[in-house]
Amino acid sequence: MSVFHDQPYTMSKNLKEMDVLRQHLAKHQLKLTRQRELILTAFLRQEHVTAETMYHQLAKKDPHLGLATIYRTLNLFCEAGIAQARHFGTQTQYDNISHKGHHDHLICTGCGMIVEFENCEIERLQEEVATKNGFVIQTHRLELYGLCPRCRH
Amino acid sequence: MSVFHDQPYTMSKNLKEMDVLRQHLAKHQLKLTRQRELILTAFLRQEHVTAETMYHQLAKKDPHLGLATIYRTLNLFCEAGIAQARHFGTQTQYDNISHKGHHDHLICTGCGMIVEFENCEIERLQEEVATKNGFVIQTHRLELYGLCPRCRH
DNA sequence: TTGAAATTGATAAGCCCTCTCAATAGGATA
DNA sequence: TATCCTATTGAGAGGGCTTATCAATTTCAA
Incomplete structure (x- = not known):
């Protein structure tokens, strides 16, 4: 930068x-x-x-x-x-x-718009799932696909 | 035929x-x-x-x-x-x-092993995030990368 | 049934990425 | 600092996965 x-x-x-x-x-x-x-x-x-x-x-x-x-x-x-x-x-x-771990994505399947978001609670639950399976998380990827307000008409 | x-x-x-x-x-x-x-x-x-x-x-x-x-x-x-x-x-x-929403993935960056999991609470929070942004979710992708028990040595 | 247009199968081509190997560079040791 | 063993590099060949090509075939609307 x-x-x-x-x-x-x-x-x-x-x-x-x-x-x-x-x-x-x-x-x-x-x-x-x-x-x-x-x-x-x-x-x-x-x-x-x-x-x-x-x-x-x-x-x-x-x-x-x-x-x-x-x-x-x-x-x-x-x-x-x-x-x-x-x-x-x-x-x-x-x-x-x-730089990672702090922006997951909401992706509009209609127009391709991407909204970044962050949710600590989700991250905490991810850790929980990983621990339960004996994993140690290094990073993750979360993408939600759907229609944005405009594309819903 | x-x-x-x-x-x-x-x-x-x-x-x-x-x-x-x-x-x-x-x-x-x-x-x-x-x-x-x-x-x-x-x-x-x-x-x-x-x-x-x-x-x-x-x-x-x-x-x-x-x-x-x-x-x-x-x-x-x-x-x-x-x-x-x-x-x-x-x-x-x-x-x-x-089959969407029923198997997210825990992926070992050491050996490539994949563990499938499902977590309703995470899904609920995803909906929450989407709603807050005016989106309607169609599908999603959640992948957690880390080391499996064996690869942690 | 007919015929234009889409699809198929076989394989060549393409794209990313990794491997190979001789030449070079790092760094532990003396 | 000079030496030597080993890791690394650059260039290009090689390889795996996917797509493009094209003649032959199939679909389907008229």
């Missing part, structure tokens, strides 16, 4: 996720590379991206950065708990988890 | 969706074919399928039924509002909408 463009050095904002990544890398005997830092920094500036999008975005900063590296790195972020993959249409969206 | 002569007992169950399909076809100048009837009948007996699954299931009844036809027909069902496509992993799941 624009906040970041005004501040070229975003280290303080990124510190938390960078730390999570570092810990994950250490734990699995992986290495912190220039590419991984670059991709993480760019990734954290957005709520969700596709590999293709990042490929074009980063081409300016590093014209030789390969698409495969981006896929690999985004998948690494998922394993580290920084990102969440979501299959949407034919593509995979990688969501920034730190 | 018709699958209904072989299995008359499915007639009453399929009537509603078959009617929906007929109306959709009429509205768009499409035709009701033997294949579309066959695929709809098989589709309605299941909660969710992949094109590949149906291909194998139906190979017994019609060895010459093509995979492309199944994809085309399942997509047609989506347009007619009988099915709902859901991208999971690398494949597309086609859900039977008439």
Whole structure:
């Protein structure tokens, strides 16, 4: 977002996720590379991206950065708990988890309008269901499809 | 000839969706074919399928039924509002909408295992959110992603 | 029954994503 | 700091799932 463009050095904002990544890398005997830092920094500036999008975005900063590296790195972020993959249409969206969990969607099947909402009670019940099944929730997706006021005529 | 002569007992169950399909076809100048009837009948007996699954299931009844036809027909069902496509992993799941609201999913991001669940309280809250926004819900999708007991180590 | 238009089946093509592998880079160790 | 083992990278090939193509067939209104 624009906040970041005004501040070229975003280290303080990124510190938390960078730390999570570092810990994950250490734990699995992986290495912190220039590419991984670059991709993480760019990734954290957005709520969700596709590999293709990042490929074009980063081409300016590093014209030789390969698409495969981006896929690999985004998948690494998922394993580290920084990102969440979501299959949407034919593509995979990688969501920034730190921005997540707070906007579910009401989608109008008539006109395609999307209304975002948040409901703590629903989230609490989700946790309950997960616990009952022995799961630990990382993220979720809730979409309600229906007709908006206007499309109901 | 018709699958209904072989299995008359499915007639009453399929009537509603078959009617929906007929109306959709009429509205768009499409035709009701033997294949579309066959695929709809098989589709309605299941909660969710992949094109590949149906291909194998139906190979017994019609060895010459093509995979492309199944994809085309399942997509047609989506347009007619009988099915709902859901991208999971690398494949597309086609859900039977008439079973809607009766199985949401807990999905393990470690091993891909899926646990189905149902929670009336969550559904009630969804209705509440929709009403508050002036929407009338037709269907919904709720997926909780996390680690299953085994993948938590 | 006829004929225009939709549909089908087989397969080629396309799209995303992952795998392969030689070259390069990270970082633990001395 | 230099060395060496291992992880990573980039480029392109490969692969799985889905859609497009097209001649032959089927549907259905007239």
